[in-house]
Amino acid sequence: MILRDARVVDGTGDVRDDAALRFDPESGRVEAVGDADPRENEPTYDLGGRTIVPGIVDAHVHFSLSGEASVADVVSMSDAELMLTEAVNARETLEAGVTGVRAMGARDLDVVLAERIDRGDMPGPRMVANCRSITITGGHGHHLGREVDGPTECRRAVREQVKRGAEFIKFMATGGVTTPGTDPNVPAFTQEEMDALVDEAHRRGVHVAAHAHGAAGAQAAIRAGVDTIEHGTFLDEATIDLFVAEDVVLVPTLSAPYRIVRNADHATDESLQKTNDVYERHIESFSAAVEAGVEIVGGTDAGTPFNYHGANATEISFMAEYGMDPHDALVAMTGRAAEVVGLDDAGTLEADSFADFLVLDDDPFEDLSTLREPETVVKGGDVVAGTPFDRLEA
The missing domain is CATH 2.30.40.10 (Urease, subunit C, domain 1)
Structure with a gap:
């Protein structure tokens, strides 16, 4: 044709x-x-x-989440309910023009969804799927993640995820916006724990994404050898220099804080307070990273509060608005994104x-x-x- x-x-x-x-x-x-x-x-x-x-390739989505104000609305779901939610969100994402994603995991369902889509049993984008994000006890995302303490447990958790079909490993290097009681600017894991996570993942042949808002957490994750940093909200000059020196990719997820700020009347008090603290700094960090030559790949964090599936292309507009050439922004969320997350031929x-x-x-x-x-x-x-x-x- x-x-x-x-x-x-x-x-x-x-x-x-x-x-x-x-x-x-x-x-x-x-x-x-x-x-x-x-x-x-x-x-x-x-x-x-x-x-x-x-087709757009989104390097950071959560099919288990649907833009709820609080993750608590999802935690009580059974696996069957969550699987149906994921299927609906995958279809909506595809129909909006996103033909490839890196799905960030919830329980162990994303790998099942990816297999069914690949077999043609249901509609959805091509997927690189995780099982559960790895976090410290009580850390960001613990509701749907895998809690660990100490380097040995970190290695065990990586092995578990790969055994269950995870195509990459994600861990929470800092606290987060949407998990009560965690601080986005404070490192979560020790350096030894991060080293163990990344070493074990690379030994198992999978790449590593680190959720990191604060500069100290991002630096520790980069020193451990991660492949991508998600968010990068509070980047300082030293951290940006380390990105460039170590050739680490930034997935900025500019959509996530934007959506919370624009829905202030419905956000939880803690999420809104944290987002107000980080929103402008996030934009400043992104712009500085672009200017310094940090490699950027587009990801939305779709599924987080008010960040609905199907609106993914807005991330390209944000990247262009805050410093990227429009064509570079499109490549960052098509060809380069596919290459970085491992979607071959996409x-x-x-x-x-x-x-x-x-x-x-x-x-x-x-x-x-x-x-x-x-x-x-x-x-x-x-x-x-x-x-x-x-x-x-x-």
Whole structure:
């Protein structure tokens, strides 16, 4: 199948005007980008200058959460209820144009969801899935996570997660905004514990994401060898220099505090107080990181309070607003995001990549908000939401 007369943004940094995209709906793979002469009886559709971009890849989502004001609303759910919640959120995410995610884990359900989506049993984005986030006793996310104390328990927890199918390890290097009694600016684990977590994960062949708001916690996690830092709210110059020196990726999740601040009347008192303390510093930290050359990958923290699934593309607008070039922001949440989280053959439009893409009516580099309402969403060569190709023809 060929879609021609389109502007193709390939997710690696290149843009082709007046181009064609050829893909095979049976294999679900891209065959060529650029010029393509129709074969005999090959379906061909003229897009009339519309823009094609790769499906969005969100490096930080929580399918177990649905934007509730408090995680307490979720903790009492049975596994069956939580699984249904995850399935609904995955479908909504896909239909909004997100064709790949790194799912941050809750109990051990994300790996089950990922397997079912991959088998075609239910709709959803391609997933890199975790089981349970690892935290200290009483630490951030303990409600749905795996509590540990000491380096030996840290290693045991990593081994448990990998045994259950986790494709990466996440741990809470600091306290968090949404867990009562924890301080986002204070390190949680000791350096020895972080060292054990990262060493064991890498020995098991999986990458490591560290939730870290405060600079001290982020520095300790980077020294331990983590692959990505999530949030990075209170970054100082020394921490940013360490990011660059150690080639660690920042996943800023700018959407999360924005949503709480904009819903102040409904947020819990503690979440709101913490968010008010961090919101402006978060933006400052992000802007400083961009200026210093820290590598950024887009993630929303979708599912946290008022941060609803399906609004993921707004993160690209935030990254551009606070310092990134718009095209770089799009690449950060397509091709580069897929590469960093381990979604092979996703996030780009080049020969042999998955045919996961969005058809947009307007130029995203003139107005990034057009990414929030794609005209057509395609995963694996199939239209999963929006207007069919034959109705797009100019």
